[in-house]
Amino acid sequence: MNESLHLWLIPLLPFAGFLLNGILGSRMPRRLVTAVGVLLPLASFALVLNAFALTSITAAKSCPSCGPVSAVLLPDVEALAHPWLDLGTLRVDFSFVLDQLSLVMLLVVTGVGFVIHVYSVGYMKGDPGYARYFSFLNLFLFFMTVLVLAGNILLMFVGWEGVGLASYLLIGFWFQKPSAAEAGKKAFIVNRIGDLGFLIGIFLLLGAFGTLSFFPMRVSLAMSPASHGGMLTVICLCLLIGATGKSAQLPLYIWLPDAMEGPTPVSALIHAATMVTAGVYMIARTHFLFDRSDFALATVAIVGAATAIFAATIGLVQNDIKRVLAYSTISQLGYMFLACGVAAYSAAIFHLVTHAFFKALLFLAAGSVIHALGGEQDLRKMGGLRTKLPVTFWTMTVGVLAIAGIFPFAGFFSKDAILCAAFLQGAGGKSLWFVGLVTALLTALYMFRLWYLAFLGEPRTPDAHPHESPLSMRAPLVILALLSICGGWIGIQRFSAYLGPATAANRAMPTATGQLELMLSVAAVCVALLGWLIADWFYRRQPNRPAKLAAALPAGYKLLANKYYVDEIYGAIIVKPLLVTSQYILGWVVDTGILGGIAWLLAGIASLTGMILQRWQSGNLRSYAAWLAAGAAAVLLFLLVPWAQVWPASFDFLWKVVRH
Amino acid sequence: MTFLHHDVPLAWYLLLSAALFSLGVIGFLVKRNLITVFLSIELMLNAVNLSFVAFAYQWHQVRGQIFVFFVMMVAAAEAAVGLAIIIAIFRVRSTLAVDRIDLMKL
Numbered sequence: 001m002n003e004s005l006h007l008w009l010i011p012l013l014p015f016a017g018f019l020l021n022g023i024l025g026s027r028m029p030r031r032l033v034t035a036v037g038v039l040l041p042l043a044s045f046a047l048v049l050n051a052f053a054l055t056s057i058t059a060a061k062s063c064p065s066c067g068p069v070s071a072v073l074l075p076d077v078e079a080l081a082h083p084w085l086d087l088g089t090l091r092v093d094f095s096f097v098l099d100q101l102s103l104v105m106l107l108v109v110t111g112v113g114f115v116i117h118v119y120s121v122g123y124m125k126g127d128p129g130y131a132r133y134f135s136f137l138n139l140f141l142f143f144m145t146v147l148v149l150a151g152n153i154l155l156m157f158v159g160w161e162g163v164g165l166a167s168y169l170l171i172g173f174w175f176q177k178p179s180a181a182e183a184g185k186k187a188f189i190v191n192r193i194g195d196l197g198f199l200i201g202i203f204l205l206l207g208a209f210g211t212l213s214f215f216p217m218r219v220s221l222a223m224s225p226a227s228h229g230g231m232l233t234v235i236c237l238c239l240l241i242g243a244t245g246k247s248a249q250l251p252l253y254i255w256l257p258d259a260m261e262g263p264t265p266v267s268a269l270i271h272a273a274t275m276v277t278a279g280v281y282m283i284a285r286t287h288f289l290f291d292r293s294d295f296a297l298a299t300v301a302i303v304g305a306a307t308a309i310f311a312a313t314i315g316l317v318q319n320d321i322k323r324v325l326a327y328s329t330i331s332q333l334g335y336m337f338l339a340c341g342v343a344a345y346s347a348a349i350f351h352l353v354t355h356a357f358f359k360a361l362l363f364l365a366a367g368s369v370i371h372a373l374g375g376e377q378d379l380r381k382m383g384g385l386r387t388k389l390p391v392t393f394w395t396m397t398v399g400v401l402a403i404a405g406i407f408p409f410a411g412f413f414s415k416d417a418i419l420c421a422a423f424l425q426g427a428g429g430k431s432l433w434f435v436g437l438v439t440a441l442l443t444a445l446y447m448f449r450l451w452y453l454a455f456l457g458e459p460r461t462p463d464a465h466p467h468e469s470p471l472s473m474r475a476p477l478v479i480l481a482l483l484s485i486c487g488g489w490i491g492i493q494r495f496s497a498y499l500g501p502a503t504a505a506n507r508a509m510p511t512a513t514g515q516l517e518l519m520l521s522v523a524a525v526c527v528a529l530l531g532w533l534i535a536d537w538f539y540r541r542q543p544n545r546p547a548k549l550a551a552a553l554p555a556g557y558k559l560l561a562n563k564y565y566v567d568e569i570y571g572a573i574i575v576k577p578l579l580v581t582s583q584y585i586l587g588w589v590v591d592t593g594i595l596g597g598i599a600w601l602l603a604g605i606a607s608l609t610g611m612i613l614q615r616w617q618s619g620n621l622r623s624y625a626a627w628l629a630a631g632a633a634a635v636l637l638f639l640l641v642p643w644a645q646v647w648p649a650s651f652d653f654l655w656k657v658v659r660h
Numbered sequence: 661m662t663f664l665h666h667d668v669p670l671a672w673y674l675l676l677s678a679a680l681f682s683l684g685v686i687g688f689l690v691k692r693n694l695i696t697v698f699l700s701i702e703l704m705l706n707a708v709n710l711s712f713v714a715f716a717y718q719w720h721q722v723r724g725q726i727f728v729f730f731v732m733m734v735a736a737a738e739a740a741v742g743l744a745i746i747i748a749i750f751r752v753r754s755t756l757a758v759d760r761i762d763l764m765k766l
Contacts, residue, residue: 618762620698621759621761622692629688630688657674
């Protein structure tokens with residue numbers, strides 16, 4: 001009855017690409033590298049589309065009257081027959097699970113991933129590490145699809161760590177640049193902190209449920225409807241720590257702005273569209289745990305809302321085009337966490353999808369600008385690019401409208417769904433909604449600021465001669481722009497109905513009346529338009545006003561420009577003490593003092609013994625012979641003594657022998 | 661038929677063998693000339709051969725005699741190699757005094 005969807009091929013194809021390009025890439029012609037690097041992800045995408053088609057047919061025809069249909073029912077499980085880990089009572093299968101949630105996520109990952117691969121062909125053209133770049137990008141897709149398809153939390157953790165590795169490799173892709181190498185390390189280390197929380201969460205889950213697979217956990221929770229809070233809260237908070245690390249939320253968001261040192265398509269794929277949303281995906285995947293803990297959900301919501309507004313304010317004053325986008329990514333991820341926190345998982349995933357479209361688009365457009373200007377990333381040196389880069393300009397405009405939440409672009413629908421879900425959650429929800437609304441204003445403000453500074457007005461560096469990007473870069477821009485326009489038209493109702501079996505919250509969800517929903521939507525759009533107006537006023541009509549405002553509020557401006565001094569604070573209270581402890585206590589006292597002392601002592605004993613024993617090694621043949629004879633005599637004596645008790649008695653024995 | 665007379669007890673042969681062996685050891689330790697040292701080694705080997713043969717006769721076993729053949733063979737080979745080494749050393753160092761051949765020192 002079930003046709004195989006070949007789920008295992010979805011991660012394996014990019015992995016083959018990684019191996020091919022990683023091992024042979026430097027010896028293959030560039031066209032072949034491109035073909036391997038782009039076509040294998042495309043094949044993966046095709047498999048995902050095939051899975052989507054097959055399962056959708058079932059969904060459409062699974063009425064009682066039309067009988068069984070020869071297609072696949074969700075969730076579809078594929079597992080290796082042999083267990084992955086078989087440790088006494090713990091048995092972990094190497095299993096992939098395809099349900100509505102992982103299918104939507106896979107469509108985004110492989111679809112947007114493929115488009116960005118195509119873009120990379122143009123962007124990375126001529127880079128000496130071309131093959132290395134594509135092999136890493138394919139490696140990322142491999143781990144990301146493993147993360148998404150994983151049927152148990154341990155396999156998910158493997159993918160989770162793997163995407164962290166790929167992220168590290170790609171942030172530090174231009175490792176000759178010290179800042180890029182540093183940024184890679186920073187991302188890796190900050191993520192380790194979150195991963196520790198995730199790991200502890202996994203151990204606690206194992207202790208609580210005795211299994212690591214999602215489905216049995218869900219079943220056993222469903223069998224005990226009363227269990228609530230307690231250990232579940234602790235587990236959820238541990239998982240949340242993991243999610244804040246990967247998804248760049250407070251307090252672990254600091255690595256993401258620095259991650260912009262990587263190539264721009266990497267920022268688009270890993271640090272905007274897919275990997276950083278893994279935390280949101282993980283919460284949605286384990287939502288049956290979060291549903292049982294009000295405290296954990298509230299924490300998720302507060303973390304999300306705080307991150308959203310916090311990052312948005314920083315984004316207002318950044319001058320690096322990619323950093324503006326990075327802070328906007330953090331802020332948008334905050335929205336998704338906010339949605340998870342009010343148990344509106346479908347809304348979170350909906351925003352994840354639309355965000356993947358428009359944020360990938362914004363990054364790729366920014367990459368096109370940077371490409372056109374020969375590596376220039378400073379917004380203050382851009383301007384007037386509208387006529388020079390028409391395709392980039394129009395697609396970027398779509399992206400800006402989408403992220404600002406202007407009707408009818410994609411961001412409007414998903415952001416509206418989140419704000420609406422928050423508004424309906426009582427008094428606390430109303431304040432979350434208000435924070436979200438202010439963030440929407442700030443989002444529109446900083447995005448239109450970027451738009452005005454980069455594309456409108458007069459060129460601020462007249463000697464630059466920008467040129468439009470090649471077709472391989474323009475085509476992805478257009479595709480993503482189309483998706484950003486119409487990606488939201490599915491509508492949250494249909495979307496959450498589709499995701500329902502996988503993510504429907506196990507609790508009563510308030511529903512909005514049509515009138516209230518309309519009012520909330522109008523409020524959101526008005527706020528976005530207000531943000532646009534302010535940006536228009538500041539950056540088009542009175543371009544010297546921002547500087548005046550900064551001069552009028554020097555303390556506030558300095559605080560924002562220095563990103564609230566978070567890096568400095570972390571440096572002072574965590575990094576510095578750690579370094580001092582490592583250098584003086586661990587380095588001098590423990591390493592040099594105790595461990596070194598023991599080593600020196602042992603070496604001293606050995607060399608002293610050697611000095612004494614080397615006197616035997618005189619080189620004198622007769623002395624060797626004498627020791628040999630003495631040794632032989634000693635052995636002889638030793639053999640005779642136990643027999644004859646004392647050695648004069650051995651003469652007795654000899655005498656007996658003689659007398660015989 | 662027998663070379664070893666029945667009345668001569670085994671112990672006497674062993675005592676002779678021990679005496680010869682001790683002479684060999686003393687010669688090896690005391691003498692300075694490399695060739696004399698070498699002769700002492702041969703003496704020790706033959707002392708051992710004597711005890712082997714005596715035991716073999718006493719217990720009517722042929723193994724001891726086979727051992728003796730092996731020892732003689734090894735001794736012959738050793739004599740050939742050893743003398744070659746001695747000649748080589750003499751060519752290089754113009755001396756056969758054991759105390760001065762101490763290149764094995766660290």
